[in-house]
Amino acid sequence: MSALSVTANRLADGAVVWLTAAGGWSVSARDAAVYPDADQVKAGLEQAQAAEASQLVVASYAVDMVEEPQGPWPVKIRERIRAAGPTVRLDLGQQAAQAS
Amino acid sequence: MTHVGPVGHAAIYRYDDFDRRFVQERVNQFRDQADRRLAGELTEDEFKPLRLMNGLYLQLHAYMLRVAIPYGVLSSPQLRALAEIGRKYDKGYGHFTTRQNLQFNWIKLEEAADALQALADVDMHAIQTSGNCVRNVTTDQFAGVAADEAEDPRVYAEILRQWSSLHPEFSYLPRKFKIAITGSPNDRAAIKLHDVGLRVLRDPAGSGKLGAEVWVGGGQGRAPFVAKLGRAFVPEEDLLAYLEAILRVYNAYGRRDNMQKARIKILVHELGITEFLRRVDEEFERLKGPRYRLDEAVVADIRRHFAPVPYDADGGATPVLSGDEATAFARWRAANVVDTRAPGYVAVTLSLKPAGGIPGDMTSDQMDAVADLADKHSFSEIRVTHAQNLVLPYVRAAELADVWRALDKLKLAEPNIGLTGDIIACPGLDYCSLANARSIPLAQAISEKFADPARQADIGELHVKISGCINACGHHHVGHIGILGVDKKGAETYQITLGGRADLDAAIGEIAGPAVDAEQVPAVIEKIIEIYLRERSPGERFVDAVARLGVKHFKESLRAAD
Numbered sequence: 046m047s048a049l050s051v052t053a054n055r056l057a058d059g060a061v062v063w064l065t066a067a068g069g070w071s072v073s074a075r076d077a078a079v080y081p082d083a084d085q086v087k088a089g090l091e092q093a094q095a096a097e098a099s100q101l102v103v104a105s106y107a108v109d110m111v112e113e114p115q116g117p118w119p120v121k122i123r124e125r126i127r128a129a130g131p132t133v134r135l136d137l138g139q140q141a142a143q144a145s
Numbered sequence: 146m147t148h149v150g151p152v153g154h155a156a157i158y159r160y161d162d163f164d165r166r167f168v169q170e171r172v173n174q175f176r177d178q179a180d181r182r183l184a185g186e187l188t189e190d191e192f193k194p195l196r197l198m199n200g201l202y203l204q205l206h207a208y209m210l211r212v213a214i215p216y217g218v219l220s221s222p223q224l225r226a227l228a229e230i231g232r233k234y235d236k237g238y239g240h241f242t243t244r245q246n247l248q249f250n251w252i253k254l255e256e257a258a259d260a261l262q263a264l265a266d267v268d269m270h271a272i273q274t275s276g277n278c279v280r281n282v283t284t285d286q287f288a289g290v291a292a293d294e295a296e297d298p299r300v301y302a303e304i305l306r307q308w309s310s311l312h313p314e315f316s317y318l319p320r321k322f323k324i325a326i327t328g329s330p331n332d333r334a335a336i337k338l339h340d341v342g343l344r345v346l347r348d349p350a351g352s353g354k355l356g357a358e359v360w361v362g363g364g365q366g367r368a369p370f371v372a373k374l375g376r377a378f379v380p381e382e383d384l385l386a387y388l389e390a391i392l393r394v395y396n397a398y399g400r401r402d403n404m405q406k407a408r409i410k411i412l413v414h415e416l417g418i419t420e421f422l423r424r425v426d427e428e429f430e431r432l433k434g435p436r437y438r439l440d441e442a443v444v445a446d447i448r449r450h451f452a453p454v455p456y457d458a459d460g461g462a463t464p465v466l467s468g469d470e471a472t473a474f475a476r477w478r479a480a481n482v483v484d485t486r487a488p489g490y491v492a493v494t495l496s497l498k499p500a501g502g503i504p505g506d507m508t509s510d511q512m513d514a515v516a517d518l519a520d521k522h523s524f525s526e527i528r529v530t531h532a533q534n535l536v537l538p539y540v541r542a543a544e545l546a547d548v549w550r551a552l553d554k555l556k557l558a559e560p561n562i563g564l565t566g567d568i569i570a571c572p573g574l575d576y577c578s579l580a581n582a583r584s585i586p587l588a589q590a591i592s593e594k595f596a597d598p599a600r601q602a603d604i605g606e607l608h609v610k611i612s613g614c615i616n617a618c619g620h621h622h623v624g625h626i627g628i629l630g631v632d633k634k635g636a637e638t639y640q641i642t643l644g645g646r647a648d649l650d651a652a653i654g655e656i657a658g659p660a661v662d663a664e665q666v667p668a669v670i671e672k673i674i675e676i677y678l679r680e681r682s683p684g685e686r687f688v689d690a691v692a693r694l695g696v697k698h699f700k701e702s703l704r705a706a707d
Contacts, residue, residue, distance in 0.1 A: 054203055054207070056182075056183065056254065057183060057253065057254055057255045058207065058208075058253035058254065058255065059203060059204075059206070059207035059208040059251075059252070059253060059254060060206075060207060061205070061206060097189065099185070100182075100183060100184070100185045103189050103203065104189075104203060120635075121635060122574065122635070122637065123205070123574060123580075126205060126574060126575060127205050127206065130206065131206070131575040131576060131585075132575055132583065132586060133503055133575050133583075133585045133586055133589065134503075134575075137206075137236060137251075138206060
């Protein structure tokens, strides 16, 4: 079983965000807090629920992650595209910010 | 408000004060709703249906705004407004869809009301581009100019737009409802793949009356169906009553317990067309009469808005070019230009499918430039096609070389309309939260493989259509070659179908073999095309060869080639 992180979209602009260990939200999946299993990610999901209730984010859920040298990264292609940006527009999304 | 509105001679229905007041009120209401959501006075559960009613979705990367382009007709100021919204509130581009609409992919909730205001300023909105209501009515991109057209469908498309806009009884249908209308015997609007499809015609019984042939229960998605004939002729005066009857029966008996079975096609299938039509007829008999009669004077008034543009007596002849330009221009003329019924005038299709490009995407700068071209060469009017291209409908043939050179500079003159590179593709997993697999990279790989215009011309008419999930926004079921992305244990794989078609001989494609990986798709397409080229009769189109030889034959030939 893989590790898990919590992701959502920011309410105000819809940007993809990741729950960090400090309890904040980062636009980079590399900053995501990683929970070892489905039981422990519940704490993160509760924080996300609180962030939804205070209008910071919407549509939060847990995502399978792998640890890479640069930091955690999603396992599934859908989440990798959310984390990086469209694969057909490398000038858009986080991938563009990281490239510049 | 700053009202610009359609100008020039564009044959577009013009908003009256009531329309403008109404759209403005909706913008004001949405601004208030968004503010309340951002302030925490509305929960997401409360707000979501409100934003969807204004075309605002939450997709993979951000909010997506789907703008309604009624029956795919735009004026140049409207296209410029879309360009400006793209620049100011998005990332400098938009995506034209198979519903003849435009989607912006990177809208911020805090700016969405400003984007809607910018739309309202040019008589546009995003109402009913989502939700279980009657969606944007689509039509033939050559409506009103097509040489083969019996009657102009835009008049009825506009009547349907007015009838279906905020219709109180049909705002909460079991599921969404899509209507397409054509006035031509050569269907370019895919009417048999819609919940209701209409073909405007004169009474076949010879009364001379105008009306429509009505098809019902077509659609794609998880369970594709070709529509069945509802009535061979409904006179104009009864058209709304008959549609009202269809929608009432659907509203009453359509399934609300299972979203996968909620479209009218399932109701028609489960009841059987005979029983379905019996119920429609019963309702129709109740509705027929003065209250629902479409008044001739109303039709005449709307028809006046679609009066022919002020053509010259003759638009002249296509110039003959020489030297390096001659072949490229001739190829483009053959693929992207059709004669219209106005002498010397042609309709020019702008390909949004450059080899290796993203089907349907257009930058704000391109939109501005096309608006300028429309002002100069096409009475300020632009059409959106359901194949994700644009059309300048009223171009003087004598000006074609100038138009071609201008489009070529804009990278909008790929000579591939209706050919292998003119691929329909949904946004797929690169943007869409429903998708299982990517669509756009496949379209790019295929269009690059078949980039040679001479090769495309040799292959001839071939419609490749790609969807990233079973919802079929990329119309894969009716592609001559259809490609469906599926998630197989976390990997993107693609199911290829053959023999689908969206014209009046509409058919759903059949599976051509086992699903393959993305990298294999262009090679499989190439093999399929090689089989066709080898075995076609003189002049025989791909889709006709598939019908004659059978999908099984292609399947076996593909297996033998492996």
